[in-house]
Amino acid sequence: MPKGGCAMLSSEAIDAISKAFSVFFMGKNFIRLVMGLLVTIQIAAVSVLLSLFFGTLFGMLMTVKNRFIKALCKIYLEFMRIMPQLVLLFMAYYGLTRTFGISLSGEAASVLVFTMWGTAEMGDLVRGALQSVPAHQYDSGMAIGLTDKQIFRYIVLPQTLRRLVPLSMNLVTRMIKTTSLVVFVGVIEVVKIGQQIIEGNRLTVPTCSIAVYAVIFFMYFFVCWIFSLMASVIEKRQKEA
Amino acid sequence: MALLEISHLKKNFDKNAVLKDVSFSVEKGEVVVILGPSGCGKSTLLRCINGLESVQDGKIILDGEVISNRTKDMHLIRQKVGMVFQSYDLFPHMNVLDNILLGPMKAQHRERKEVVKEAEEWLARVGLPDKKLAYPRQLSGGQKQRVAIVRALCMNPEVMLFDEVTAALDPEMVREVLDVMMNLANDGMTMLIVTHQMDFARAIADRIIFMDEGSIIEETEPGQFFSNPKSERGKKFLENFTFRVYRK
Amino acid sequence: MDFEFIKQVIPLYIEAAGLTLHLALIGIILSFAVGLLCALIRYYKVPVLSPITGFYIELSRNTPLLIQLFFLYFALPNLGVKLSSFQCCIIGLTFLGGSYMEETFRSALETVSRVQIESGQCIGLSGLQVMRYVVLPQAVSVSIPGFCANVMFLIKETSVFSIVAVADLMYVAKDLIGLYYKTDEALWLLAISYFILLLPVSIISGYAERRLRYAQFGSN
Numbered sequence: 275m276p277k278g279g280c281a282m283l284s285s286e287a288i289d290a291i292s293k294a295f296s297v298f299f300m301g302k303n304f305i306r307l308v309m310g311l312l313v314t315i316q317i318a319a320v321s322v323l324l325s326l327f328f329g330t331l332f333g334m335l336m337t338v339k340n341r342f343i344k345a346l347c348k349i350y351l352e353f354m355r356i357m358p359q360l361v362l363l364f365m366a367y368y369g370l371t372r373t374f375g376i377s378l379s380g381e382a383a384s385v386l387v388f389t390m391w392g393t394a395e396m397g398d399l400v401r402g403a404l405q406s407v408p409a410h411q412y413d414s415g416m417a418i419g420l421t422d423k424q425i426f427r428y429i430v431l432p433q434t435l436r437r438l439v440p441l442s443m444n445l446v447t448r449m450i451k452t453t454s455l456v457v458f459v460g461v462i463e464v465v466k467i468g469q470q471i472i473e474g475n476r477l478t479v480p481t482c483s484i485a486v487y488a489v490i491f492f493m494y495f496f497v498c499w500i501f502s503l504m505a506s507v508i509e510k511r512q513k514e515a
Numbered sequence: 516m517a518l519l520e521i522s523h524l525k526k527n528f529d530k531n532a533v534l535k536d537v538s539f540s541v542e543k544g545e546v547v548v549i550l551g552p553s554g555c556g557k558s559t560l561l562r563c564i565n566g567l568e569s570v571q572d573g574k575i576i577l578d579g580e581v582i583s584n585r586t587k588d589m590h591l592i593r594q595k596v597g598m599v600f601q602s603y604d605l606f607p608h609m610n611v612l613d614n615i616l617l618g619p620m621k622a623q624h625r626e627r628k629e630v631v632k633e634a635e636e637w638l639a640r641v642g643l644p645d646k647k648l649a650y651p652r653q654l655s656g657g658q659k660q661r662v663a664i665v666r667a668l669c670m671n672p673e674v675m676l677f678d679e680v681t682a683a684l685d686p687e688m689v690r691e692v693l694d695v696m697m698n699l700a701n702d703g704m705t706m707l708i709v710t711h712q713m714d715f716a717r718a719i720a721d722r723i724i725f726m727d728e729g730s731i732i733e734e735t736e737p738g739q740f741f742s743n744p745k746s747e748r749g750k751k752f753l754e755n756f757t758f759r760v761y762r763k
Numbered sequence: 764m765d766f767e768f769i770k771q772v773i774p775l776y777i778e779a780a781g782l783t784l785h786l787a788l789i790g791i792i793l794s795f796a797v798g799l800l801c802a803l804i805r806y807y808k809v810p811v812l813s814p815i816t817g818f819y820i821e822l823s824r825n826t827p828l829l830i831q832l833f834f835l836y837f838a839l840p841n842l843g844v845k846l847s848s849f850q851c852c853i854i855g856l857t858f859l860g861g862s863y864m865e866e867t868f869r870s871a872l873e874t875v876s877r878v879q880i881e882s883g884q885c886i887g888l889s890g891l892q893v894m895r896y897v898v899l900p901q902a903v904s905v906s907i908p909g910f911c912a913n914v915m916f917l918i919k920e921t922s923v924f925s926i927v928a929v930a931d932l933m934y935v936a937k938d939l940i941g942l943y944y945k946t947d948e949a950l951w952l953l954a955i956s957y958f959i960l961l962l963p964v965s966i967i968s969g970y971a972e973r974r975l976r977y978a979q980f981g982s983n
Contacts, residue, residue: 618886
């Protein structure tokens with residue numbers, strides 16, 4: 275362990291920390307950070323919405339009887355799962371420019387990549403939920419004379435959607451965490467702004483990086499935590515029902 | 516002195532009294548069958564005797580020793596009280612022989628050779644001589660239940676508790692398990708049985724204890740109970756098992 | 764596609780992959796230990812430690828590894844704690860991985876039903892013996908698919924290490940793009956490298972999951 279461990283408790287350290295947080299009382303630094311976080315959240319929100327839509331379609335596609343389509347879907351899913359998101363981000367941002375001449379902004383590349391990844395994950399969740407509806411539900415539906423379409427609409431779909439809600443919340447949380455990667459492709463988001471603040475205050479508050487990164491840390495924590503709490507509340511309510 | 520003595524047992528779950536002042540005793544070699552409607556506390560009674568549930572008041576005395584609400588060495592006491600559940604619950608990651616050997620070898624520190632011999636004898640007696648290396652997933656329900664009984668027997672308990680052991684079995688398999696229990700009774704094992712199999716209860720019991728809503732309503736010998744129960748509730752209970760009004 | 768270039772830079776990729784694997788392995792082993800310890804604490808609901816562990820898990824599951832690394836590498840020096848980039852990566856990965864492993868192990872322990880534990884108790888086994896002979900063996904097999912998934916996850920997470928100046932695969936790729944403008948070649952090799960690292964894990968994970976489903980399907 276580093277030798278500086280004891281320094282954590284010294285008065286100089288506490289001094290440094292309190293001085294560091296003073297950077298947030300200067301100008302609009304805190305607001306700037308929040309704006310940066312909003313950029314991240316925007317990218318995540320757009321990607322999530324698109325993923326929910328396409329993912330549901332993709333999930334239904336995965337339950338189709340055609341073996342060829344199923345295999346293609348499986349390959350797509352596995353590819354999206356195996357590749358680290360950052361690699362996909364690089365491929366979209368740097369690769370597409372060279373190969374196809376399309377120049378995507380960092381934001382656009384991010385939304386593209388996250389949507390493609392989110393669609394795959396969401397699709398798998400939808401497929402799992404569709405397949406987990408017990409067989410005797412279908413039997414019961416047929417026994418009271420419903421057509422296949424009616425069975426799907428009145429029996430299968432509602433149950434599937436209910437199972438999906440907590441799982442999608444989990445996906446949303448993961449999406450928000452992954453959006454932190456956009457700093458690698460030049461998007462001006464919360465970390466970049468944080469770095470700007472640190473640079474700008476290098477002479478006045480040299481230790482402000484503690485405060486800045488701590489605040490960013492807790493910002494991410496609160497946003498994600500709220501979603502996980504919502505997910506567990508929904509899950510609990512469903513279990514009671 | 517009775518082998519097992521239950522004295523003024525009281526048990527609550529949250530605020531509900533599940534056992535209300537239950538007292539009775541069991542002599543060595545006696546077979547006692549406990550009957551009653553669902554929820555009357557029969558399973559809870561067995562679980563209290565085995566220490567799987569705590570009691571709020573009263574005593575359970577085995578062979579002169581108080582065993583109720585023991586915090587420390589309950590696992591040693593449990594070696595003397597064998598229990599077989601409705602859900603048999605063999606350990607799925609072990610084969611039949613290992614399932615049977617686990618208790619005697621690890622809890623009683625007996626020699627493997629000796630226990631294996633005993634296990635093989637019992638397996639032969641219950642009709643499963645060639646299943647000792649099979650895994651639970653390869654056995655039928657009735658076979659699993661018989662193995663569960665052997666597993667409990669190899670601990671050489673003083674008394675055996677049976678909690679509705681045939682309730683989860685397909686009808687064809689019920690008989691093979693009941694036969695095993697009858698043989699055990701004839702060999703002189705002290706048994707406390709909870710069951711819904713009325714004919715079997717009548718055949719095997721030395722004494723019937725009829726419970727309802729946490730109390731003992733009637734305690735008689737089987738012939739008396741099944742032909743002419745003394746209590747109203749006993750009469751009502753037995754009526755559940757007979758169809759007296761026939762369609763033409 | 765410049766194959767000469769590819770041939771020249773492959774050693775760089777191999778070296779970087781080795782470094783990635785090295786860091787990932789240390790992280791995985793430490794995460795395993797941390798996760799197991801935390802899982803036992805939470806399973807047994809140990810008084811003071813259990814809620815503290817719970818707080819740690821919430822904290823690490825809701826923050827990206829990148830942010831954790833930033834904090835460790837750029838912020839801590841101001842408190843006098845200077846960690847090398849290597850150390851930051853290990854600490855960050857363990858911090859994150861520990862909670863994922865805890866989740867896997869604890870839910871595996873909880874899969875073993877109450878009745879199994881009671882069956883063990885009924886044949887006279889002590890609490891420790893029940894854990895050792897009945898619960899753990901069953902929990903281990905149940906936890907394997909989740910463990911494999913975590914391993915894959917942690918290897919993927921190592922891709923952010925370049926932010927703290929670790930010469931891993933992403934670093935090499937970005938370097939080559941920046942210096943030589945060989946974008947296609949660099950990216951292809953990057954993708955292939957991660958494939959080679961992760962595909963085996965994915966296959967083993969799928970195999971383990973199928974084996975488990977077979978084993979459980981027939982039990983009790």
